[in-house]
Amino acid sequence: MNIHTLFTGVANTHIIENSRGVIVVDAGMPHQARRILDKIRALGLSEKDVRLILITHGHIDHAGSAVALKRLTGAPIALHRDDVPLVATPSLKIPPGRNRFINSTKWLMDNLGWLAPIETFAPDVVLEDGASLHEFGLDARVMHTPGHTAGSVTILCDDGAAFVGDAILNLLRVSFPLYWDDPRAALDSACRIQAAQPRILYSGHGRPFDARALDEFVGAHCGNWKLEVRN
Numbered sequence: 001m002n003i004h005t006l007f008t009g010v011a012n013t014h015i016i017e018n019s020r021g022v023i024v025v026d027a028g029m030p031h032q033a034r035r036i037l038d039k040i041r042a043l044g045l046s047e048k049d050v051r052l053i054l055i056t057h058g059h060i061d062h063a064g065s066a067v068a069l070k071r072l073t074g075a076p077i078a079l080h081r082d083d084v085p086l087v088a089t090p091s092l093k094i095p096p097g098r099n100r101f102i103n104s105t106k107w108l109m110d111n112l113g114w115l116a117p118i119e120t121f122a123p124d125v126v127l128e129d130g131a132s133l134h135e136f137g138l139d140a141r142v143m144h145t146p147g148h149t150a151g152s153v154t155i156l157c158d159d160g161a162a163f164v165g166d167a168i169l170n171l172l173r174v175s176f177p178l179y180w181d182d183p184r185a186a187l188d189s190a191c192r193i194q195a196a197q198p199r200i201l202y203s204g205h206g207r208p209f210d211a212r213a214l215d216e217f218v219g220a221h222c223g224n225w226k227l228e229v230r231n
Contacts, residue, residue, distance in 0.1 A: 001138075001159060003202065006039050008032040010061035011204045014163055017043060020137030021051040024069065025155060025163045026062040026204060030116065033068035047073040052125070052136040054078045056165025057152040058086030059094075060118045062204060067119040076124035080144060083151030084126075090117035095149065095181040102178050127153055145193060147186025148177040154189075160199025167193065170206035174217040187221070194218040 004015040008028025013036055016023045022045055024036060037047055050073040055063045058079060063086075066077050079087065086093050097103030129144035139158040145167040146152050155163040166177045167189050180186045193201070194214055202208050 001157070001161070003161065004039065004043065005202065005208075006036060008035065008061075008065070011166075012202070012206075014202050015040060015043070016138060017045065018137065021049045023052045023054055023133070023136060023138050024050060024075070025054050025202075026056055026165070027053055027065040027069050029061050030064040030068075030119065032065040033072055036065065036069055037072050050075040052076060052078055052133070052138075054127075054133075054155065055083075055087075055123075056154070056163065056167075056204060057149040058083035059149065059166070060092060060116060062165065063087055063121075064116075064118055067121045070121075077121060078125035078127050079123035080127040080142075080151030080153050082144075082146065083149050084123065086149065086151075087118060087121055087123075090120055092116070092118075095179045097179050098176060098183075106179065127151075143192065143196065145189035147182050147184075147189045148180050150181055152189070154193055154196075156196050156198065160197075162193065162196065162198035162201045164193060164201050164203055166204045168201065168203060168214070168217070170201075170203045170209045170213075174209055174213050176221070190218055190221070 002017045006013045010029055013028045014025040053066055053069055053075050070077055094106045097106050127142050131142040133140045140155050143154040143156055145154045148166045152165055152167055169175050200208055200210055
């Protein structure tokens with residue numbers, strides 16, 4: 001399995017390539033579909049090799065080009081059911097900021113959101129916690145990791161790679177999302193991700209980071225929180 005990361009306006013798009021085809025994790029801002037397809041073609045592959053467009057959560061910087069990419073490739077779009085309302089209407093839906101300063105930027109985006117409407121869609125594949133991605137050519141499972149949004153998911157690959165979306169960022173340092181719908185759920189999700197023991201983590205924002213960085217982050221922020229194990 002080879003992983004190629006493309007910066008698509010605001011967030012990262014991850015292109016997972018293996019002998020069975022391609023899965024695109026997150027589709028970036030609007031008007032990024034052709035850039036994503038150009039990257040796939042540069043790898044010696046074609047639009048026919050794309051088997052799934054998997055959206056880790058329904059914000060515009062991750063789902064903005066999902067519909068356009070589907071038109072170019074014919075691949076289905078996958079999203080967790082709890083984030084379906086986020087992509088059902090074109091307006092931005094930004095959760096509260098992590099602190100007062102960040103929350104001030106939410107006001108700006110809420111009031112200028114009409115400048116960047118999302119192309120609405122209903123997912124072809126509705127993701128559930130624990131779902132396998134084997135039928136799409138990837139030895140991986142879905143973990144529901146809410147907090148940033150109600151339907152945020154992490155993709156846990158059998159080889160130890162994890163795609164965490166915005167559940168955990170790695171901009172200047174490993175951190176919680178800048179905006180979160182449910183802080184307690186975000187803490188629990190970080191603990192669940194650590195408990196899965198990933199080898200390397202690919203975030204929606206920033207560079208990949210390893211298990212040691214994850215352990216340090218969780219130890220510093222989640223040590224006093226009890227993780228409720230979900231079967």
